[in-house]
Amino acid sequence: MAYIITSLCVDCKDTACADVCPVECIYEYKGSDKDKYPNQLYIHPDECIDCTNCEPACPWKAIYEEDETPDLFKQCIENNRQIMEDIGDFEVAKVVKGHAPTAEQVRNNDAKWGYDR
Numbered sequence: 860m861a862y863i864i865t866s867l868c869v870d871c872k873d874t875a876c877a878d879v880c881p882v883e884c885i886y887e888y889k890g891s892d893k894d895k896y897p898n899q900l901y902i903h904p905d906e907c908i909d910c911t912n913c914e915p916a917c918p919w920k921a922i923y924e925e926d927e928t929p930d931l932f933k934q935c936i937e938n939n940r941q942i943m944e945d946i947g948d949f950e951v952a953k954v955v956k957g958h959a960p961t962a963e964q965v966r967n968n969d970a971k972w973g974y975d976r
C-alpha cells in the first residue's frame with residue numbers, strides 16, 4: 860500500500876508534500892515525455908512508508924491513501940507506480956515554498972477535473 864498523488868496536483872506542484880515526507884519518496888519528472896508524465900509530483904510506491912504526513916499537508920487535497928483514491932483518479936495509482944520503470948528520469952522533488960491556494964482555487968481545480976467531493 861502507498862499514498863497516491865492524483866491529477867489534482869497537475870500544474871500545482873507547491874511541494875508541501877515533499878516538505879513533510881520523511882523518506883524522500885516524492886519525485887519530480889525530469890524527462891521530456893510530458894504526455895506520459897504530466898506536470899505533477901509522483902510517489903514511489905515501494906519507498907512510501909505510509910506515514911500519512913503528506914495527505915493533510917497538500918493544500919490542493921490531491922493525495923489519497925491508495926485504497927481511498929476516488930474512482931475518477933484510479934488511473935493515478937498506475938501512473939505513480941510506473942515511475943519505478945523510468946526512475947532514471949526522476950529526481951526527489953526539491954521543496955519550493957509556494958503560496959497556499961484559496962478555497963475557491965481548490966474548488967476550481969476540482970471542477971477542472973470534474974471532481975465533486
Ligand code: SF4
Nearest residue numbers: 868872873874876917
Ligand atoms: S502538496 Fe499536493 S499539489 Fe503540492 S506538489 Fe504535493 S501533491 Fe502536488
Ligand code: SF4
Nearest residue numbers: 880907908910911913
Ligand atoms: S505517506 Fe509518508 S512516506 Fe508516503 S509519500 Fe506521504 S509523506 Fe512520504
